[in-house]
Amino acid sequence: MTDARGSARRNGAAPDRHTPGAPCWVSLMVHGLDATEEFYGALFGWEFRPGPQQLGPYVRALLDGREVAGIGRLPPDRHLPVAWTPYFASDDVDLTADTVRSRGGTIGVGPLDAADAGRLAIGADPSGAVFGVWQAAAHLGTAVSGVAGAPAWNELLTFESATVAKFYRTVFGHEEEPVVSADFDYVTLQLGGRPVAGIHGLGRVLPRDRGPHWVTYFQVTDVSDAADHVVHLGGQVLGPVHDTAQGRVAAVADPEGARFALLQPPG
Known part of the structure; x- marks a missing residue:
């Protein structure tokens, strides 16, 4: 379990663009966004910033002003599992999504743009495990590693x-x-x-x-x-x-x- 964020640097340094294939972000979709912010804020010392709006009610968690994770609100009519989802970096999320499908996986969301932050898809591997794919634009992904709360x-x-x-x-x-x-x-x-x-x-x-x-x-x-x-x-x-x-x-x-x-x- 060494550093898992591609080119993200340890001890609070900001990352360059994440290496394609490296985990670059984690996101959680919940029913009670405010209560979840309170829980993780108290546990890890996270602060929160809203956006991007295209993802619905969604906030980015920050440590000392640097982004570490995202939390969004599930639509009331969607009965989906509440689970943390890792995102893997890609230079071309559309091509990656095509490869996922051709290798027996599925794409359930996207590919779609998240404002100017980047482009994403959410899929599942052939066994059913859910993961995300992130093509960075303005938002490179997790910006700190090697510290408590990251x-x-x-x-x-x-x-x-x-x-x-x-x-x-x-x-x-x-x-x-x-x-x-x-x-x-x-x-x-x-x-x-x-x-x-x-x-x-x-x-x-x-x-x-x-x-x-x-x-x-x-x-x-x-x-x-x-x-x-x-x-x-x-x-x-x-x-x-x-x-x-x-x-x-x-x-x-x-x-x-x-x-x-x-x-x-x-x-």
């Missing part, structure tokens, strides 16, 4: 890694680095030798009520304190805090049920 990693939980990893390799040009283990199905997606995302095959352990889905990890200073704060703010801790090679991790959910993870890097 996205730190994106990981796909799915049935098995090999088939779906081939899909992402074909669509986004990822290289694959499998973990060689008899009882652990995991592939790291890389660009230029740098890890950008992970795919974890869980087989029958994958919750049937969720199906394959992406999980965004947000960096925190102290994962136990942050998990306690989640509960205090009306969210849930979904499992015990545990140690990994990348640091201490906790799986949590916000008050509307959107799942995400907290990551405290080692050191």
Whole structure:
């Protein structure tokens, strides 16, 4: 779980344009926008700025004035899952959308323009996991990494890694680095030798009520304190805090049920 934002620089520095295929943004669609702003503002110290208007009621979350994520309001008549969605950078979102379709995925939204910010599409891989594609214009994407409150990693939980990893390799040009283990199905997606995302095959352990889905990890200073704060703010801790090679991790959910993870890097 190293830095996953292409050319985004660590420790608060603004990014250049994200490398095509790199995760470049995360977005959440909810029913209660004001309450969700309060939750994440208190948890991560985010402030919010409205827009773009073409996306409906939508705000961009900022850390020290730099954009880190987006939150929008679901239309009242749309009964869609409340979930964090990672976006992958593309130089040509229309071409990427065509490739998604030709490789067994689907495009549910777009491609469409988001004012002068850029152009986007939202699709699903052949297993059904939802992701976005972003072609940057004025808005380059997540502008800070390596600090508390910023996205730190994106990981796909799915049935098995090999088939779906081939899909992402074909669509986004990822290289694959499998973990060689008899009882652990995991592939790291890389660009230029740098890890950008992970795919974890869980087989029958994958919750049937969720199906394959992406999980965004947000960096925190102290994962136990942050998990306690989640509960205090009306969210849930979904499992015990545990140690990994990348640091201490906790799986949590916000008050509307959107799942995400907290990551405290080692050191």
